[in-house]
Amino acid sequence: MLTDFFGICIIYLVTLLLAFPLGKYIASVYAFRSSWHDRIFQPLESFIYSLSGIDPKAEMTWKQHLKALLWLNLVWFFWSLLILTNQGWLPLNPDKNPSMSPDLAFNTAISFLVNCNLQHYSGETGMSYLGQIACLMFLQFVTAGTGMAACAAVFNAMREQTSTTLGNFYVYFLRSCTRILLPISFVAALGLAMEGVPMHFEGKATQINLSGDTIQVSRGPAAAMVAIKQAGTNGGGYFGVNSAHPLENPTYLTNLIENVLILLIPIALVFALGYYLNRKRLAWMV
Template sequence: MNTELLGIAATFLITLVIAIPLGKYLAKVFAGEKVWTDFLSPFENGIYKLSGINPREQMNWKQHMKAMLTINSVWLIYGFFVLLYQDKLPLNPDGNPGMSADLSFNTIISFVVNCNLQHYSGETGVSYLTQHFVLMFLHFTSAATGIASAIVVFKAFRDKTVTSLGNFWEFFVRSITRLLLPLSIIIALILAFSGTPASYKGKDQYVSLQGDTVNVSRGPAAQMIAIKHLGTNGGGWFGANSAHPLENPSYLTNMVEMIAQVIIPVAMVIAFGYFIRRKKLGWIIFGVMTAGLFLLLIPTISSELSGNPSIAKMGISQSTGAMEGKEVRFGPAASAYWSTVTTIISTGSVNSMHDSTMPLTGLWQMLAMMINSFYGGCGVGVLNYLIYLIIAVFISGLMVGRTPEFLGHKVEAREVKIAALITLLSPLLIMAGTALACFVYTDYGHADWAVKPASWLNNPGFHGFSEMLYEMTSSNANNGSGFEGLGDNNIFWNVSTGFVLILGRFLPIIGPVAIAGLLGQKKYIPESAGTLRTDTITFGIMTLAVILVLNALSYFPALALGPLAEYFSMLK
């Protein structure tokens, strides 16, 4: 067990060793400073010319958001029809069928919004063409969308007073050419040489020790698995995701995939401090996010290593921890670490079944997604944190009798209202969605939802409520992991989570960008003795307290009905 904990510590330290210099590099890339990847400029210029883009054309925050929403709408329509008719398109050696309209609706929204809420099984639900030219394509573009949106916020806070915030297309293209594509190639090579399939061949067969002939899906998986983690999307090539032995063959690949999904979210926090020339603020934000990580990670590891108390009562040793739903090659500690980082970062990939984790672990997983700002997804983690930061500035200003200011700009009613609305959005989507699911589940005879609601749940008690709460929480956080005891491939879940996904993605991007754009165009106020400093440990603690209090007030009743009730019933 000590070895497993050392593996977690080594994974986290290696992540920081890579992420910190990567953050400094990203700050230079998006600031237009000279970096070693400038040799890619001719390639990027070719993309601009082919697309009719002038990368030097300046945009305000509204134009940035218009560009972002327009291109994402195009991808959504394109992907919807490819998924619908994939059985009639090439590169489908296994003969996988086309999706139903409601499943296609859910799937394309899920991947456009950088999520992986897969209501299908990867190896049987989509073709190789769809995996690569829709889903893997969106792994790159959705991650780049989040990064480009974050850079708009960076630009707004860098200069004293500014309305011109760079060009969205330049940020978007550079996110792919200077970051996502090069790192994906490296990770894909490591996975391919470790045993992950990387060819376009169809299913293979082998004869088991029992004499059964088994069909094994394969395909060009390594390429997709690399970017799914690096881009914090998490959509698996195989239905079992990174618990599958071909998607995650060894402890080495397990470490590589865990590191890959964390480095960009951490790097973006470091890049923020360096980009706006306020390194101390960047490190304070990093410190708060890291503290949040450990507040969730430590009890998760403790819960999983302690084992199942129901089994312990039977006199069975729990020295190996809670192993139900986990891979022996990883163990409970590494699985606990993965479940924490994949939920705080909105990757949503899994190397174990979250439905089998201990009740309190499920609570920490859901709380991580409800907070959704400890590192967060590519770019959007910083945006989510900004909302809490603005609220903390407002509350702190009231407490000490000073005018709320952030980076030399007054925080006034308009910015606070936007922050408050975005803060209330998540509880609304999660609670209303879960309440609707509970209503439909119990309303047996009055509606046909393409599947009998009673068949949604294998565990209709406290755990069944947790399954529905987790599904809505995961959708709102654009995470995509799930308690797979829930039968979710039906009209109700496909449509309801589809709307939660799209609202939970774009409104929390538009809100912070609008706040940054509005603050950036205000008159700059030099710091004085009366300025509320936001780059201090004290203010960092204040922000962490705001995050914890707001989420506790919003979600405790629901968590009490689900994982907490299940935990106490297990003890009983």
């Protein structure tokens, strides 16, 4: 019991130690302060803006923010339905898992779209690798980015004391994904993969268990999905039982990483509020 107590203390201590600098970094991202990583991300962001016809300098009201959010979510909803109802014959399906029925696809798409991640399927038998990546993992990124973009708009409204010029939703959204979620998830996925979480595109492995029975062990690109599942405070995991699965959370270190990840950004956003408004005491009060 004492070991469990110390483990919990370590999780919160590590989270706080990482949340301070991350909160400062998030505030600088939303405040558009110049940094060395601009050389990495600005070309990618500029390409996306030009490709989609977005003017990153255009100011938006709260109504325009809401409209942009809803339209994006509508597009992602139909994209998810398309993937889930056709995954059975699409590529990256070595285990030959079937397509979802329309009602299950609707439930899954809505669930992941609103970031509650209700699962009425088991990932081992109900999802192809393409479905896991192009639908579920994609939604885990963009829905977390959507929430963070809305949070950035609130930060701006509190600082500027207005609801008419709140910045650009698309800019906040893209910066949340490229400059915050993607780097954190990339580093976390590397750590998880090094600790034994599967990260490849091979099909099920045939193994003989301790009873002498031949079993099929599901694998796939789990580390990448687990990383954003935790970092984006999502619920839907790669396997049916999520982080209770031995391949999704195989060691004490992966358990530490995953618990820190799911707490990190929410706590960092509280500190980001203090840095963004230059009112650090407010962050501690929150």
